[in-house]
Amino acid sequence: YHKKAFPQTSCGFRCLGPLTFHRAVGDAVHLSQGCCHAxxxxxxxRNxxxxxxxxxxxxERVRLRVKEDSACWHGAMRVGFTSVSPDSRxxxxxxxxxPEIPSHREILNHWAAxxxxxxxxxxxxxxxxxxxxxxxxxxxxxGCKRKLLVGVPLKQTLWAMVDLYGQTRSVLLLGRFMVARHLKSNTQKPITGGYDTHSNYTSVQKRSARLYQETICVVCMAQEADISLPCGHRCMCRPCAIGVLKHSGRCPLCRQRMKSSPEA
Known part of the structure; x- marks a missing residue:
């Protein structure tokens, strides 16, 4: 098993410091082992x-080992990035x-799948x-690699985000981070700067609509996605669409508002 594990890399002078989980966590999460085990x-x-x-x-690779899972739930962990600092939450x-993001401001600052x-x-x-x-x-x-989504803005400061959802109960954050060696030095710097939220959000919508032409519900990851939303995404089964409509009323992929009644 260890032979298949990802290779370790040394932390050079560009290192930003140890990568752990922030202490601001969901209500159902307990941190241990120096904030590396959740x-x-x-x-x-959820939570x-x-x-x-x-x-x-x-x-920069965020490396995880799944420690515990639970077959009593549908779906598994979600991963992504946010430009909202955990300290400010x-x-x-x-x-x-x-699909739950509480405000329009935060909708534009989260990219998860x-x-x-x-x-x-x-x-x-x-x-x-x-x-x-x-x-x-x-x-x-x-060595199995998958593209989950597109359109993450590189000019914003980004924090990694993990959601211990559904079957995923426990994860361990592993080792030091890895950065591809072929990157130029200007891409090794922390991601900061301005960002045109409106134009880039529109671009994300169009590209993600093409990417997610799949048949599995992105909420439960178990049932067939048979509900078409006004934004063009066909990404949820009917039970999940009804639940999302009652809870947040927004598409889980692009965050556009849903109609009052999901259409098959």
Whole structure:
């Protein structure tokens, strides 16, 4: 098993410091082992939000090992990035990365996607990162790599985000971060600067609509996605669409408002 694990890399002079979980966590999460181990109560499938303790760089891998899972829930962890500093967040945190984001301001500052259950079995090791083109990727120790979404803005400061959702109960943040060696020095710096929220959000909507032409519900990751939303996404089964409509009323992918009655 250890032969398949991701290689360790030394932390050079560009290192931003140890990567752990921030202490601002979901209501059902307990941190231990120096804020590297996070465990969600099995009494719920949500309230498992986690953030990195510091900003991450482009191509910096966030490496996780799934310690515990639970078959009594549908779906698995969600991963992504946010430009909202964990230090500035008020508690309690939102109960889910998808679809519950409490305000319009935060909708434009979160980029998260579900990870398939096969990647999230107990004992599995995976890593996720944002590429130099603004795409969110995930891969596992077997070399299987998937693009989860596009349009993450590289000019904003980004914190990693993990949602211990559904079957994923416990994860361990692993080792030091990894940065691709071929990157130029200007991409090794922390991601800061201005960002045209409106134009880039529109671009994210269009590209994500093309990307998510799949048949599995992105909420439960179990049933067929048979509900079409006004934004063009066909990403949820009817039971989940009804629940999302009552809870947040927004598409879990692009955050546009839904109609009062989901259409098949």
């Amino acid at each position: 465990k969600r109560s099995n009494a719920t499938f 498992g939000l986690l953030f990195s303790n510091r900003p991450v760089r482009v191509q 008020s508690l309690p945190l939102p109960s889910m990365a998808i 579900p990870v398939h259950e096969e990647f999230c079995k107990a004992g599995s090791q995976l890593e996720f990162w944002v590429s130099s083109s603004g795409s969110l990727y995930v891969s596992n120790q077997n």
